Amino acid sequence: MLVTLEGLDGSGKTTVWERLQSDDAVPSEAVFTREPTDTWYGDAVQRSIDDDGADSLAELFLYTADHAAHLSNTVRPALDEDRLVVSDRYSDSRYAYQGATLEASETFDDPLSYVREVHAPWTRPPDRTVYLDLDPETAAQRSGATNKFETADYLSTVRDNYERLIDADPARFVRVDATADPDTVYERVRAAIFD
Ligand SMILES: Nc1ncnc2c1ncn2[C@@H]1O[C@H](COP(=O)(O)OP(=O)(O)OP(=O)(O)O)[C@@H](O)[C@H]1O
Numbered sequence: 793m794l795v796t797l798e799g800l801d802g803s804g805k806t807t808v809w810e811r812l813q814s815d816d817a818v819p820s821e822a823v824f825t826r827e828p829t830d831t832w833y834g835d836a837v838q839r840s841i842d843d844d845g846a847d848s849l850a851e852l853f854l855y856t857a858d859h860a861a862h863l864s865n866t867v868r869p870a871l872d873e874d875r876l877v878v879s880d881r882y883s884d885s886r887y888a889y890q891g892a893t894l895e896a897s898e899t900f901d902d903p904l905s906y907v908r909e910v911h912a913p914w915t916r917p918p919d920r921t922v923y924l925d926l927d928p929e930t931a932a933q934r935s936g937a938t939n940k941f942e943t944a945d946y947l948s949t950v951r952d953n954y955e956r957l958i959d960a961d962p963a964r965f966v967r968v969d970a971t972a973d974p975d976t977v978y979e980r981v982r983a984a985i986f987d
């Protein structure tokens with residue numbers, strides 16, 4: 793089973809993902825992974841994140857290359873062994889974030905749909921996605937605005953894109969209010985995955 797954690801920067805995904813790893817109720821063979829990955833593909837993505845002038849389309853394909861390698865090297869092998877996989881960000885991050893970045897270039901009528909089409913023939917959709925729902929202002933504040941994506945304006949478009957994704961596939965998503973205290977958020981995410 794493939795579970796993904798999604799949401800705006802600062803919504804608390806990594807906090808939950810780290811806590812799940814020390815939870816005795818989580819099967820010991822579970823695989824915890826993330827995008828961008830800790831590989832040279834992920835390093836290339838990180839260079840793009842750090843470049844305020846990075847080309848948006850090139851950036852999409854860097855993230856997408858990282859996803860392709862992540863699928864081949866980590867996600868599919870673990871799923872083939874029937875292991876639970878929990879990924880801190882996955883394909884929906886691309887649809888929501890690069891869908892937002894590409895709006896500015898005006899190359900595509902509907903950038904989010906374009907990014908989905910790029911992935912559709914080869915990606916492995918998640919079985920369940922926990923969406924940590926947070927307003928863009930709090931997200932920018934919590935994340936510390938450490939990269940070009942972490943502004944309330946940009947995150948507002950990203951949030952609209954996540955809403956489109958949820959509307960298109962409501963059975964896959966579980967929405968958790970990320971403004972709740974960390975223990976409450978954790979228990980709700982845990983229930984969303986295991987109940
Ligand atoms: N429920 C919560 N209430 C208040 N603060 C929280 C909550 N969950 C996490 N935080 C704090 O918000 C900050 C961001 O949390 P975290 O790194 O887990 O978010 P994230 O979604 O993984 O962000 P990013 O996508 O930018 O990596 C941290 O300082 C964390 O301690």
Ligand SMILES: Cc1cn([C@H]2C[C@H](O)[C@@H](COP(=O)(O)O)O2)c(=O)[nH]c1=O
Pocket residue numbers: 801827828841855881882883885886887889890939941942
């Ligand atoms: C996977 C992915 C991520 N992003 C953005 C979101 C964040 O601002 C950074 C790094 O992610 P992290 O969770 O803070 O480590 O990258 C993106 O724009 N597109 C993606 O596909």
